[in-house]
Amino acid sequence: MTVTRMLRWGLLAAFLCVPAVTAAQTAAPAQAPASTSQPAAAQDGFVPVSQLPPTEELAPGPLVLGAYGFIWVAVLVYVWSLARRLNAVQKDFDALSKRQR
Amino acid sequence: MPTPMLQRVFPVALILALVGFVVAPFLIASAPYESTMGLVQKIFYYHAPSGMMMFLGAFVSGTASAIYLMKGRPGADRLAAGAAELTVLFGLIVLTTGPLWARKAWGVWWQWDARLTSSLLVWLMFTSYLLVRKYGGPGSDKLAAAVALFGMANVPFVYISVNVWRTLHPKTTVIPSLVPGMRGPFWFATATFLCLFLALLAVRVRLGERQAELDDLYRAIDDDALEGE
Numbered sequence: 555m556t557v558t559r560m561l562r563w564g565l566l567a568a569f570l571c572v573p574a575v576t577a578a579q580t581a582a583p584a585q586a587p588a589s590t591s592q593p594a595a596a597q598d599g600f601v602p603v604s605q606l607p608p609t610e611e612l613a614p615g616p617l618v619l620g621a622y623g624f625i626w627v628a629v630l631v632y633v634w635s636l637a638r639r640l641n642a643v644q645k646d647f648d649a650l651s652k653r654q655r
Numbered sequence: 656m657p658t659p660m661l662q663r664v665f666p667v668a669l670i671l672a673l674v675g676f677v678v679a680p681f682l683i684a685s686a687p688y689e690s691t692m693g694l695v696q697k698i699f700y701y702h703a704p705s706g707m708m709m710f711l712g713a714f715v716s717g718t719a720s721a722i723y724l725m726k727g728r729p730g731a732d733r734l735a736a737g738a739a740e741l742t743v744l745f746g747l748i749v750l751t752t753g754p755l756w757a758r759k760a761w762g763v764w765w766q767w768d769a770r771l772t773s774s775l776l777v778w779l780m781f782t783s784y785l786l787v788r789k790y791g792g793p794g795s796d797k798l799a800a801a802v803a804l805f806g807m808a809n810v811p812f813v814y815i816s817v818n819v820w821r822t823l824h825p826k827t828t829v830i831p832s833l834v835p836g837m838r839g840p841f842w843f844a845t846a847t848f849l850c851l852f853l854a855l856l857a858v859r860v861r862l863g864e865r866q867a868e869l870d871d872l873y874r875a876i877d878d879d880a881l882e883g884e
Contacts, residue, residue: 612758612759614693614694614695614759615694617695617698617755617756617758617759618694618695618697618698618755620755621698621701621702621751621752621755621756622680622698622701624748624751624752624755625701625705625748625752628744628747628748628751629744629851632740632744632855633855636855636858636859636862639862640858640861640862640865643862643865643866643869644865646869647865647868647869647872650869650872650873650876654876
């Protein structure tokens, strides 16, 4: 009973939120024309990469280092997992041979 | 590849892989910069070979699974399981390094286009193969083998997806058309990844064999105990 009531309230809240979100999305472009000094390309939604301000340019170094670093970490974690499983099997073999003696 | 052959290949593959991973960064660093992408294109030298190893793993796992389903050879099952793990490992590398490159080159981390989505699907299929084997209970090895077959069947679609559909991902013609300065480091990195793949597969298959020996030993002890009663 309580769950049904909660679901009902949740649906009602979601239903009420939809117009609010839609209104917020439509209101945002309406404010855009206020800045008349924007270049034409920005008004179309695209800015050439060469015209981006330096703060918006993404440095490639961390991405390259991240990629190469991740490869090493992934391979080493896998090698560690193989070694751990091999050791576990070996321990079981040793335990069995002790038991059989 | 039969298991004894794989075990013989292991030391050679391991040494070549280690040497390769020491030399490859120098070759990659000395390769020319790509004109539009610059430094971030260097990810390509490990990203594309990882993708190739993912495809190779899927092919080996699928083929070995088919043999296991038809002939019931336990060795084929062990090979399939090992290759599936490597498909997941190299797939994870592809699916992580790709977005790091894409963020700079395309401006987005991810795009739901044909190549990226189908690669993710293959990776998910082989992840589910491993999950089915681990948690599926008795008989799950045959169910998992069927999953590997479907995973392998997807690989050609992943490969040709960039040529058939419009995607942000470069076409398959990129590699044959590499400039000589990039071609050498790329194929060197690919050979290094192949050696790593073979070395890891040999160890993983050996692990499967040891686990099977242990299971046989436990079974023999249980049988002896039952006979004693």
